[in-house]
Amino acid sequence: MQTIGILLVRSTYYKTIGFDLYEGLRSGLQQLGRSDIRIVTENIGFGAEKQQCYRSAEKLLLEENADIVIAYIGHRTAQLLRPLFLAANKMLIVLDAGANLPQEWSVSPNVFYHSLHNxxxxxxxxxxxxxxxxxxxxxxxxxxxxxxxxxxxxxxxxxxxxxxxxxxxxxxxxxxxxxxxxxxxxxxxxxxxxxxxxxxxxxxxxxxxxxxxxxxxxxxxxxxxxxxxxxxxxxxxxxxxxxxxxxAWAKSIDNEENRIFIEAIEATGKTPNLFSLLSWESAQIALKALSLLKENKNNITKTAEALHTFEFTSPRGKITFHAKTNTSVSPxxxxxxxxxxxxxxxxxxxxxxxxxxxxxxxxxxxxxxxxxxxxxxxxxxx
Missing domain, CATH: 3.40.50.2300 (Response regulator)
Structure with missing residues (x-):
């Protein structure tokens, strides 16, 4: 059984953020017909404690043997985790609010950013x-x-x-x-x-x-x-x-993918929001990355090159990737x-x-x- 790890955060004013991120991923995988995938979680608080983030990611990779890890973190924390994922030969998908600008768009084949682009x-x-x-x-x-x-x-x-x-x-x-x-x-x-x-x-x-x-x-x-x-x-x-x-998104966006997303999240008793949307979309990216890793015999570089040309239709519209920054670009x-x-x-x-x-x-x-x-x-x- 394949395993996806997810690093969950907490927030004092978006109190359901961890549940939203988890449910978006779980429902997204289910919608794609992959309820067979195991999801394991680790909490990283507000995402500010560098050692906590590192230890939690390391646990997902070493103890839970996660095939891929998803995390709601920023660029600076992602760069701190980069050596860990390089050493493990695993991929990190960063769910990025897009509120910060990195000092440099450091590109590693192991780290891809899926952004809300604030x-x-x-x-x-x-x-x-x-x-x-x-x-x-x-x-x-x-x-x-x-x-x-x-x-x-x-x-x-x-x-x-x-x-x-x-x-x-x-x-x-x-x-x-x-x-x-x-x-x-x-x-x-x-x-x-x-x-x-x-x-x-x-x-x-x-x-x-x-x-x-x-x-x-x-x-x-x-x-x-x-x-x-x-x-x-x-x-x-x-x-x-x-x-x-x-x-970046609204419930009123008129496409079939948005209708499916909203109905799926509401069926769990939760309210669709930016966080469940972001992790719902990450399910498609994670599945594509897992497929490419298998096809390329875990060659991260070849997998990253193929992801650069990957595109899919989400509740926001068509998502593509910007190759120079490993970052998704959305409508x-x-x-x-x-x-x-x-x-x-x-x-x-x-x-x-x-x-x-x-x-x-x-x-x-x-x-x-x-x-x-x-x-x-x-x-x-x-």
Missing amino acids: ALGAWLSSKQAVNDGYKKGGMVTNYYDGGYLQTYSLSKGFEDAGGTICFNHATGHIKEEFSMAPLKKHLDDFEDAAVLTLFSGDYMQWHFKEIKEHLNQDTPIYLSPFGFEETMLEEAIYPSNNTRGVA MYNARIVPTENGMCQVELDGIIDSTTEEFEALAELELNTVTSSWFNSYTCI
Whole structure:
């Protein structure tokens, strides 16, 4: 029996994240007719403890004899695990929120990244703001979300499109320290400026409540993909008549794969979200990698070369791989926030973005120079 290991994380505001990741993988394998595959798990907390991540991965490889390992971690942690997987001649599939930018896109045949592309979405969203006519803008985030280099992709995307960052506002990371009130003065000082935001989890709910209380209802607000995470938006007050951006996925995507995914996850009594989606998709990647490893007699290099040309249709649309970075590239969507009947939020898609691959390549070529992040933990895991 073949074995897939998965490193599970925990989060204080996405409390079901570990269950979502596990169920997405289990249901995805079942949907593909592979309920015969054994899944073994290890918990790595918030993904920040390097030794814990290493020991857990080592246990899956040595004690559980996992044929392949899946992990919701970032690039920095993945690179720490790289020597282990090279020594074991096994493959690691990184489920990546895409909130950080690596200092270098270090490519190893043993490590592939399957991403939600939050930094790319922030890059695209800020460019969209300029295309919509907003030449002035301010980046608004919090101590936690702002610790990742998605801040750089957002500001750089806005500037490269012809905009100017005129102000920044970073809130505290607890509710008592969270306020959008200072934005009123910023927007008075810089008329017709767009608010370019980076928030996730509960922060989205706090952010929208504060926007509603302090700002004009026509204030232009632009969101990155985690700003469109629907389970949080269901409990968020509708903030503004001009809230839009770029989404990675939504329940309303109209394709057969999305319908099957949603029905499968809901049949388990769980709510489909970005995490169950990501691991559902990883089932296809893992099965393809296992098949290629068998075909190539466990030659990792040949397997990696074949994965570069692998593509499949997911609930998001067609997934391909970018060979220079070993990273999946998926469709992204222009989206907006519209009100529900009870004044809360829901996502409405405005169409697919055609240039995702080209934009990812441009983002991957950015020179970070002295720009850096010290965050090791998996994104949204605090």
